[in-house]
Amino acid sequence: MTRIVFVLVAVGALAGVVTYMAPAFGQADxxxxxxxxxxxxxxxxxxxxxxxxxxxxxxxxxxxxxxNDIAIEAYRxxxxxxxxxxxxxxxxWDYVPSEENNKAFGRRQSFxxxxxxxxVQFMVKDSGxxxxxxxxxxxxxxxxxxxxEAVHNTCFSCHEPAKVRDFVFTRYAP
Amino acid sequence: MTRIVFVLVAVGALAGVVTYMAPAFGQADxxxxxxxxxxxxxxxxxxxxxxxxxxxxxxxxxxxxxxNDIAIEAYRxxxxxxxxxxxxxxxxWDYVPSEENNKAFGRRQSFxxxxxxxxVQFMVKDSGxxxxxxxxxxxxxxxxxxxxEAVHNTCFSCHEPAKVRDFVFTRYAP
Numbered sequence: 001m002t003r004i005v006f007v008l009v010a011v012g013a014l015a016g017v018v019t020y021m022a023p024a025f026g027q028a029d030x031x032x033x034x035x036x037x038x039x040x041x042x043x044x045x046x047x048x049x050x051x052x053x054x055x056x057x058x059x060x061x062x063x064x065x066x067x068n069d070i071a072i073e074a075y076r077x078x079x080x081x082x083x084x085x086x087x088x089x090x091x092x093w094d095y096v097p098s099e100e101n102n103k104a105f106g107r108r109q110s111f112x113x114x115x116x117x118x119x120v121q122f123m124v125k126d127s128g129x130x131x132x133x134x135x136x137x138x139x140x141x142x143x144x145x146x147x148x149e150a151v152h153n154t155c156f157s158c159h160e161p162a163k164v165r166d167f168v169f170t171r172y173a174p
Numbered sequence: 175m176t177r178i179v180f181v182l183v184a185v186g187a188l189a190g191v192v193t194y195m196a197p198a199f200g201q202a203d204x205x206x207x208x209x210x211x212x213x214x215x216x217x218x219x220x221x222x223x224x225x226x227x228x229x230x231x232x233x234x235x236x237x238x239x240x241x242n243d244i245a246i247e248a249y250r251x252x253x254x255x256x257x258x259x260x261x262x263x264x265x266x267w268d269y270v271p272s273e274e275n276n277k278a279f280g281r282r283q284s285f286x287x288x289x290x291x292x293x294v295q296f297m298v299k300d301s302g303x304x305x306x307x308x309x310x311x312x313x314x315x316x317x318x319x320x321x322x323e324a325v326h327n328t329c330f331s332c333h334e335p336a337k338v339r340d341f342v343f344t345r346y347a348p
Contacts, residue, residue, distance in 0.1 A: 045222075045223075045348075046222055048219075049219075049223050049238055049240065051267075051286065052236045052237070052238050052286075052287050053236065053272075053284065053285060053286045053287065054228050054236060054269075054284075054285040055279075055283055055285075056282075056284075057279070057281060057283040059283065062226045062227065062228060063226070064223055064226050064238065064347075066223065093225075093347050095228075098227075098343075100343065101227075101343055103335055104332050104333075104335050104336075104343065105229075107231060108230075109230040109233065110227065110228075110229055110230075111229075111230070112225065112227045112344070112345070113225045113226050113227065113345075113347040116347075158278050159278075161274065161277055161278055162274070162278075169274065169275055169278065171286070171287075173238075173290075174219075
């Protein structure tokens with residue numbers, strides 16, 4: 001029994017080391033976005049899927065919304081407001097017709113993700129630090145570089161209509 | 175030093191227990207799909223994202239393609255053919271206009287994932303077991319139940335045009 005307790009503590013300690021090292025590595029040369037001071041969260045491309053969407057018009061993209069472990073757990077348990085530490089990522093790619101898929105389906109119907117487009121966006125929950133914007137910090141990066149302060153100024157007002165769901169539009173897709 | 179080695183072995187042993195228990199739990203009451211005998215892989219909803227797509231026409235869905243660790247690694251390293259053990263999952267949801275998002279954007283442009291639709295599909299790589307179908311086994315489940323043999327009969331022929339990429343249409347979205 002003593003042995004098992006020791007192992008579990010050791011596992012926790014190792015996990016701690018990993019948690020500590022990952023941000024240091026991923027953010028080593030990252031620039032913080034204006035207003036909210038958010039850097040690109042390391043490893044976000046490995047996060048689990050919350051949902052997908054398509055925007056027409058000027059955006060004309062296919063997008064995926066991913067969440068860190070805290071986000072996914074909150075979604076699955078219907079936890080509102082989202083707990084501090086939640087990070088939600090919005091990736092997007094060009095909306096491209098697939099001739100190859102269309103041939104397989106026998107008609108023009110298939111649209112796939114092309115090159116990355118419209119930047120990568122993050123919502124970071126920290127109810128203390130971001131109290132004046134519903135507890136959320138917002139960030140957009142275009143080709144890895146933070147977007148302008150003008151862009152970041154639009155984030156919170158745009159998310160206000162979703163106040164009833166803690167300012168998050170995206171619902172979890174089962 | 176001795177202490178650290180002991181801990182790592184213990185971590186490995188714990189991981190082994192988890193790996194062993196997961197399939198047993200996830201497949202406990204799962205029914206195998208016809209022809210290829212594939213059951214729903216446990217935990218597939220937690221897999222990482224390969225890409226997203228939209229199908230018009232009868233399908234009229236938004237879809238996400240997820241991969242197990244072997245799949246994601248192969249994609250990122252450009253490994254072809256995919257190694258045995260690769261599993262690729264195709265999830266799909268109803269293609270639903272979002273009035274809420276449209277209000278935020280100020281025009282009708284936003285489509286989001288509604289309820290699950292068109293089943294969940296899997297491609298499982300086992301070059302020995304599935305030698306006559308390019309090394310891939312195929313499976314579709316509708317509401318958790320295997321689709322008919324007639325449905326499974328169409329899988330491989332439909333994927334043949336993608337032979338040059340080991341019968342996989344979907345490209346990795348960075």
